[in-house]
Amino acid sequence: MSSKYRSSATLISLNQAVGTVLAHDITEIRPGQFKGPAFKKGHIITEEDLPHLSRVGKEHLFVLHLEPGEIHEDDAAIKPCAALAGPGVVFDHNPSEGKISLKVAHPGLLKVNVNALTEVNLVPDICCSSRHNNTLVEKGDIVAAARAIPLVIDEQTLNDAVKVAEDAGGIFSVKPFSSPKTGLIITGNEVYNGIIEDKFAPIIKKKLQSFRCEIEGIIFAPDKKVEIIRAIKTLLQQGAGLILVAGGMTVDPDDITKMAINDTGATDVVYGTPVLPGAMFLYGRFGTVPVMGLPACVLFYRATIFDLILPRVLAGEIITRNDLASMAHGGLCLDCDKCRYPVCPFGK
Numbered sequence: 001m002s003s004k005y006r007s008s009a010t011l012i013s014l015n016q017a018v019g020t021v022l023a024h025d026i027t028e029i030r031p032g033q034f035k036g037p038a039f040k041k042g043h044i045i046t047e048e049d050l051p052h053l054s055r056v057g058k059e060h061l062f063v064l065h066l067e068p069g070e071i072h073e074d075d076a077a078i079k080p081c082a083a084l085a086g087p088g089v090v091f092d093h094n095p096s097e098g099k100i101s102l103k104v105a106h107p108g109l110l111k112v113n114v115n116a117l118t119e120v121n122l123v124p125d126i127c128c129s130s131r132h133n134n135t136l137v138e139k140g141d142i143v144a145a146a147r148a149i150p151l152v153i154d155e156q157t158l159n160d161a162v163k164v165a166e167d168a169g170g171i172f173s174v175k176p177f178s179s180p181k182t183g184l185i186i187t188g189n190e191v192y193n194g195i196i197e198d199k200f201a202p203i204i205k206k207k208l209q210s211f212r213c214e215i216e217g218i219i220f221a222p223d224k225k226v227e228i229i230r231a232i233k234t235l236l237q238q239g240a241g242l243i244l245v246a247g248g249m250t251v252d253p254d255d256i257t258k259m260a261i262n263d264t265g266a267t268d269v270v271y272g273t274p275v276l277p278g279a280m281f282l283y284g285r286f287g288t289v290p291v292m293g294l295p296a297c298v299l300f301y302r303a304t305i306f307d308l309i310l311p312r313v314l315a316g317e318i319i320t321r322n323d324l325a326s327m328a329h330g331g332l333c334l335d336c337d338k339c340r341y342p343v344c345p346f347g348k
Helices: 046-053 071-086 114-121 155-167 199-210 225-237 257-263 305-314 319-328
Strands: 008-013 026-030 035-040 060-065 069-073 089-091 099-104 108-112 125-132 144-148 151-153 172-174 180-188 215-221 242-248 267-271 282-286 288-296
Touching: 008 114, 008 151, 026 215, 046 257, 060 257, 069 155, 071 089, 071 099, 071 144, 071 151, 071 155, 071 282, 089 172, 108 305, 114 125, 114 155, 125 155, 144 172, 180 199, 180 225, 199 215, 199 242, 199 305, 215 225, 225 242, 225 257, 242 257, 257 267, 257 282
Parallel strands: 180 215, 180 242, 242 288
Antiparallel strands: 008 060, 026 035, 069 151, 089 099, 099 144, 108 172, 125 144, 267 282, 282 288
């Protein structure tokens, strides 16, 4: 439904202005101190504004008269935001030039219902923009902003946008991160036998620490399925809430990590992704305990599929084949000379 404005601008005396809406900016000049708008178009005149208006030489004002069914942009911004904001998202009820910003209530993973957001923006005269889905956010970060585009909006149009957000149960939310006891298994005969030094553990430990998540135990295992199975069972018995298995994820015949994870009883196993680097990544679960098989690319790239999936796992999400398939769009790392992740297109 498109807005059809019946409001009009009328010249009135200052003593009649309280409660009316300015139809234009009012400039104030204080020589050597200030030059700019004292009051902006759309401002609702209050009793306290009258002395200030007199000081800038105003005896009459052009104001808007709102007809029934018309809503001022400031009021029009509040109602949608209440519907847009889900768990972990808050907003200030004081709009600035008709715009309200939605902010993060606690650190976590930003979730955006992209389809519902698109539907909201298909409603005429409504604007809502946001950060990307699955973005890591901190308390106080702005994640979205919403406003009515015109100064005055039709009430039914506004209600149409609100209904979309309400039907979606909110469009923006923030999932908090957990900090599970994490067990790490490093596979490979060359590391197990001390021929080469392990490089996985320091990298993985650093990534986990950024989520306040510590490695509780590290087990080195040779390329023997029975040994990897024993290591997995040991970590589960020790109460691990997350298991990472590094190495042995290639297609070589002696890389049997995937077989070991399957034979230990993992369910919902998904092997292979359309994300580069990270094609040979594995995800599955032992009951409620997630397991991730990490390919060698974790050693050589600052950002891989592991960096994209780890926050989602720590936010309590169960990863499916469809989740991984949808990451094809944006899943190609550009391998820049200087990595700027996460300020880049990778994973978005």
